[in-house]
Amino acid sequence: MEKKKIILDCDPGHDDAVAIMLAAKSEKLDLLGITVVAGNQTLEKTQVNARNVCQCLGLDVPVYAGCGQPMVREKMVAADIHGETGLDGPVFEPLTKPLEEKHAVQFIIDTLMGSDGDITMVTTGPMTNLAMAMRMEPRIVEKIEQIVLMGGAYTNGNVTPAAEFNIIADADAAYVCFTSGRPITMVGLDVTRKALCYPAVVDRMEKVGNKASKLFVDLMRHFCKSQKEVFGWEGGPLHDPITIAYLLDPSVLTVKPMHAEIDIRSTQSYGRTNCDYFGYQKLEPTADVAVDIDVEKFWDIIEDGLRKY
Numbered sequence: 001m002e003k004k005k006i007i008l009d010c011d012p013g014h015d016d017a018v019a020i021m022l023a024a025k026s027e028k029l030d031l032l033g034i035t036v037v038a039g040n041q042t043l044e045k046t047q048v049n050a051r052n053v054c055q056c057l058g059l060d061v062p063v064y065a066g067c068g069q070p071m072v073r074e075k076m077v078a079a080d081i082h083g084e085t086g087l088d089g090p091v092f093e094p095l096t097k098p099l100e101e102k103h104a105v106q107f108i109i110d111t112l113m114g115s116d117g118d119i120t121m122v123t124t125g126p127m128t129n130l131a132m133a134m135r136m137e138p139r140i141v142e143k144i145e146q147i148v149l150m151g152g153a154y155t156n157g158n159v160t161p162a163a164e165f166n167i168i169a170d171a172d173a174a175y176v177c178f179t180s181g182r183p184i185t186m187v188g189l190d191v192t193r194k195a196l197c198y199p200a201v202v203d204r205m206e207k208v209g210n211k212a213s214k215l216f217v218d219l220m221r222h223f224c225k226s227q228k229e230v231f232g233w234e235g236g237p238l239h240d241p242i243t244i245a246y247l248l249d250p251s252v253l254t255v256k257p258m259h260a261e262i263d264i265r266s267t268q269s270y271g272r273t274n275c276d277y278f279g280y281q282k283l284e285p286t287a288d289v290a291v292d293i294d295v296e297k298f299w300d301i302i303e304d305g306l307r308k309y
């Protein structure tokens with residue numbers, strides 16, 4: 001079976017780290033590179049975190065650092081959830097895995113331009129790197145097979161009532177990507193909030209008993225603690241790996257085509273993904289928006305992913 005080629009653009013981040021884990025060892029995916037952006041923490045920290053995860057798991061995947069700030073607005077981070085390092089919890093060995101010299105945006109451009117239009121862009125952080133690549137080299141747009149992103153919500157946000165973190169952290173970038181005309185699958189809070197990593201899930205994954213499950217457990221113990229402090233939940237939503245799980249088995253999500261627009265103009269609703277769930281506007285759908293998730297199937301995919309290490 002031919003592997004699906006992907007570039008994972010992320011801001012690790014506890015759930016980004018699990019997305020890396022799931023993507024890197026799958027026999028269905030060819031992870032061409034990990035591109036990193038500022039988001040959950042500063043770029044200096046997120047790129048170190050991506051390399052730490054790869055080193056800890058023995059992954060030979062190149063890591064590229066990209067944009068350290070949004071296209072237009074001021075940078076925001078999510079230290080309340082992910083901690084000072086952006087990946088609080090696990091203790092890593094001294095870091096030896098190098099950072100690639102090429103800028104992530106250049107890597108995205110070069111890789112897409114050299115491709116046959118068969119690469120999926122997966123974004124699990126603010127969409128700055130991808131949007132910048134589209135602006136720097138517009139010919140890449142038609143080379144993107146599809147964009148699968150974790151971000152947005154057609155219900156409530158998690159930074160404001162309207163906006164989800166990855167979108168509000170660089171709404172202009174999301175606007176560029178959502179108006180690119182490429183096929184988009186939006187995996188938003190509407191489904192990720194159903195994939196709550198309860199202590200029972202953490203215990204289940206711990207039983208896998210290898211280095212990946214240890215990292216998963218160390219990550220999730222911190223992540224769940226901060227989710228409880230911030231949102232009052234027993235289990236944290238494991239947002240980002242749902243993008244990868246969907247590529248591995250699309251039946252894990254139910255998606256609905258909708259016209260989806262990023263609000264970059266208003267004050268209260270800035271960064272909202274306005275999704276026309278009921279089709280009121282009679283406009284062409286611009287995204288397949290995830291509306292439901294088979295949670296049991298998702299945890300099975302995570303466990304299978306951990307067992308590959």
Ligand code: BDR
Pocket residue numbers: 013014015016040078081124125150158164165166239240
């Ligand atoms: C998203 O924001 C980040 O904190 C997580 O890594 C995830 O990508 C959820 O809103």
Ligand code: CA
Pocket residue numbers: 010011012013015016039040124125240
């Ligand atoms: Ca993320």
